[in-house]
Amino acid sequence: MLSEVDVIVAGGGPGGLAAAEAAARGGATVAIFEKNSEIGSPTRTSGGSFIRDMEELGIPAHLYHAVKICRFVSPNRTARFEYDEPIACGMDVRRTYQFLAQRAILAGAHVFPATSVLDLSMDSGRTTGAKIKNFRGKEMDVRSRIVIDATGYRAGLLRQAGVMNGHQRFGVGAEYDLYAPNYNEEEVVLIVGSVVAPSGYAWALPYGNHRVRLGVGVIHADTSANPEDYLNRLVENAERFGMDLRGAQPVEYHTGLIPSDGLCDRFVGNGIMGVGDSAGQPSALLGEGIRWAIWAGKMAGEVAAEAIQAGDCSADFLARYEKRWKAKHGPNLRVASEINRRIARWSDERWDRGTETLSRLTPYQFGQALKTELLGGWAFQALWSNPGLLKTGAREILRRVGL
Numbered sequence: 001m002l003s004e005v006d007v008i009v010a011g012g013g014p015g016g017l018a019a020a021e022a023a024a025r026g027g028a029t030v031a032i033f034e035k036n037s038e039i040g041s042p043t044r045t046s047g048g049s050f051i052r053d054m055e056e057l058g059i060p061a062h063l064y065h066a067v068k069i070c071r072f073v074s075p076n077r078t079a080r081f082e083y084d085e086p087i088a089c090g091m092d093v094r095r096t097y098q099f100l101a102q103r104a105i106l107a108g109a110h111v112f113p114a115t116s117v118l119d120l121s122m123d124s125g126r127t128t129g130a131k132i133k134n135f136r137g138k139e140m141d142v143r144s145r146i147v148i149d150a151t152g153y154r155a156g157l158l159r160q161a162g163v164m165n166g167h168q169r170f171g172v173g174a175e176y177d178l179y180a181p182n183y184n185e186e187e188v189v190l191i192v193g194s195v196v197a198p199s200g201y202a203w204a205l206p207y208g209n210h211r212v213r214l215g216v217g218v219i220h221a222d223t224s225a226n227p228e229d230y231l232n233r234l235v236e237n238a239e240r241f242g243m244d245l246r247g248a249q250p251v252e253y254h255t256g257l258i259p260s261d262g263l264c265d266r267f268v269g270n271g272i273m274g275v276g277d278s279a280g281q282p283s284a285l286l287g288e289g290i291r292w293a294i295w296a297g298k299m300a301g302e303v304a305a306e307a308i309q310a311g312d313c314s315a316d317f318l319a320r321y322e323k324r325w326k327a328k329h330g331p332n333l334r335v336a337s338e339i340n341r342r343i344a345r346w347s348d349e350r351w352d353r354g355t356e357t358l359s360r361l362t363p364y365q366f367g368q369a370l371k372t373e374l375l376g377g378w379a380f381q382a383l384w385s386n387p388g389l390l391k392t393g394a395r396e397i398l399r400r401v402g403l
């Protein structure tokens with residue numbers, strides 16, 4: 001076990017693995033600690049993502065399954081979008097995360113599974129490393145100049161450093177990973193409405209070889225509903241939603257939380273940086289954070305390596321990462337969060353009207369919206385060709401996020 005490194009990464013999810021790779025590539029010595037005994041397991045995510053990002057992030061195509069059709073279903077309406085060239089995909093989560101771990105190792109990072117980060121070590125407000133506990137239960141101090149909190153929704157280290165106060169609003173999900181031999185593998189289905197998922201949505205996402213993730217997510221504390229209760233009801237009513245689950249059986253069961261209160265105001269401090277869920281970087285629109293965590297990890301790792309080289313790990317230096325992230329993604333993430341807060345309160349009747357509006361979008365426009373590309377030229381094009389969208393609240397959303 002290393003007793004001193006330049007950068008400690010706490011958490012071996014997509015954000016932490018990408019941060020470790022980037023920091024090591026930049027010349028820093030890096031240790032990444034993951035409390036579970038396997039990278040990518042147990043799975044706490046559905047693995048839905050977008051092909052363009054997977055390509056840009058260098059994730060090999062055999063690790064994800066492209067879907068050609070997206071069906072959006074509200075209580076009495078359906079909007080269906082078909083893509084000649086697929087844009088969305090379902091990934092093999094475990095193998096993708098292990099691929100990211102291999103890349104971090106190749107870059108020179110040291111990966112320690114079954115090792116928890118217990119606490120930050122601090123001296124006069126500056127992070128000096130972390131206390132860890134290995135798989136034998138042995139506790140030890142590891143010194144570092146930077147700690148990256150990639151521990152997910154709890155954000156324990158960012159909180160301990162006083163950078164933020166913790167997340168308050170969460171998407172809570174329950175999901176079966178099914179072997180479903182008759183499910184249409186070309187189609188992802190998103191379902192909304194009070195009977196299926198109060199304040200949230202349900203999904204069916206194929207990821208290849210007849211495996212389908214079927215789940216329900218709700219927002220706490222917007223509702224106190226338990227997604228597990230709704231999940232079995234969804235399985236029983238699958239046919240009603242056009243999903244063929246004849247012969248399907250669960251192979252895995254997943255539960256998880258995702259922060260849904262939007263991007264944190266601050267996610268760096270003296271010698272500490274947050275990436276992914278800990279920093280509130282997922283898109284709150286769909287509760288989608290894997291590619292965002294990887295992008296953030298990459299950006300944070302690069303700045304961490306620059307800071308080590310410059311011999312300056314102060315909050316001022318590390319704020320380069322915060323500024324870069326906010327400049328690139330802040331506006332879209334703020335709009336996504338604002339939209340999510342509004343639609344979480346929609347009635348069934350309002351969802352039907354919303355779905356009717358969606359059905360007027362082209363597949364391309366719908367795809368851009370799903371991807372949280374909410375402020376590009378397409379949005380204005382969509383508003384121009386469908387002025388009715390302004391009545392749905394788009395004008396108010398843009399006003400509230402200062403645009």
Ligand SMILES: Cc1cc2nc3c(=O)[nH]c(=O)nc-3n(C[C@H](O)[C@H](O)[C@H](O)COP(=O)(O)OP(=O)(O)OC[C@H]3O[C@@H](n4cnc5c(N)ncnc54)[C@H](O)[C@@H]3O)c2cc1C
Pocket residue numbers: 010011012013014015016033034035036044045046047048049115116117118150151152153171172173174175215217255256257258275276277278282287288289290291293
């Ligand atoms: C039900 C559900 C479905 C979802 N579906 C999708 C989807 O389809 N597509 C999508 O893009 N996103 C989805 N998300 C969100 C996505 O999973 C997260 O945004 C993403 O995993 C964030 O990555 P991360 O690296 O920040 O955190 P995580 O993936 O949460 O990784 C954090 C890691 O840190 C480890 N850890 C925690 N504490 C410690 C500690 N003290 N010491 C050491 N290790 C620690 C954890 O074990 C974990 O491995 C979903 C989330 C949920 C809950």
